[in-house]
Amino acid sequence: MPAKKKRAKSKIVELPKPPADGATRHAKAPEVESVAGELIPSPGLALTHLRDQKILYLFTTAKQIGCNGFAATRLFPAWARPLGRFDFLIVVSKIQWDNAPERVRLAGVAHALSHCEISDRGAATIAHHDYEDFGLVAKRFGAWSEGGRIVAKQLRLLDDGRDAFAKIEQRLAREELATEAHNANGEQKAAD
Numbered sequence: 001m002p003a004k005k006k007r008a009k010s011k012i013v014e015l016p017k018p019p020a021d022g023a024t025r026h027a028k029a030p031e032v033e034s035v036a037g038e039l040i041p042s043p044g045l046a047l048t049h050l051r052d053q054k055i056l057y058l059f060t061t062a063k064q065i066g067c068n069g070f071a072a073t074r075l076f077p078a079w080a081r082p083l084g085r086f087d088f089l090i091v092v093s094k095i096q097w098d099n100a101p102e103r104v105r106l107a108g109v110a111h112a113l114s115h116c117e118i119s120d121r122g123a124a125t126i127a128h129h130d131y132e133d134f135g136l137v138a139k140r141f142g143a144w145s146e147g148g149r150i151v152a153k154q155l156r157l158l159d160d161g162r163d164a165f166a167k168i169e170q171r172l173a174r175e176e177l178a179t180e181a182h183n184a185n186g187e188q189k190a191a192d
């Protein structure tokens with residue numbers, strides 16, 4: 001048991017746990033719905049397939065929810081049927097929403113929407129990330145979440161590594177040229 005605890009601690013990103021049922025309160029989130037309404041037809045985010053989908057947007061009193069703490073996307077659960085017929089349920093942490101700048105709100109909702117997928121048979125399904133975030137969301141909004149910032153840092157490290165490697169390659173190439181020139185000189189001299 002202690003070994004297991006240790007391993008969990010060394011993880012880079014600790015995913016927040018969804019709130020226990022009944023521990024939190026929910027309310028309708030028209031602000032989120034309006035942001036989603038702007039994002040769904042927006043080119044470059046690959047969300048246009050959601051135009052005809054019914055999504056219920058709720059706020060939760062939970063401080064953290066879903067894969068990034070900001071929002072959770074679920075297939076519309078049977079227990080929520082009395083609220084209406086929907087394909088997906090998106091629940092946003094009200095505290096996160098209230099404290100987020102505009103860009104993070106847009107990115108958080110774009111991320112939540114990116115989890116909504118329609119299968120080839122037309123069934124609502126939940127899409128998995130194509131990296132720590134969704135590539136198209138990150139392309140539009142940058143590293144907006146903690147997980148995204150970690151990935152960005154790692155990518156910068158890769159870039160730094162690539163730059164360092166390129167410098168070494170350039171130096172080796174210069175040295176090689178110098179050696180060739182030196183040898184050529186030597187041969188020239190020998191020929192003279």
Ligand SMILES: [Zn+2]
Binds near residue numbers: 067068111115129
């Ligand atoms: Zn996610």
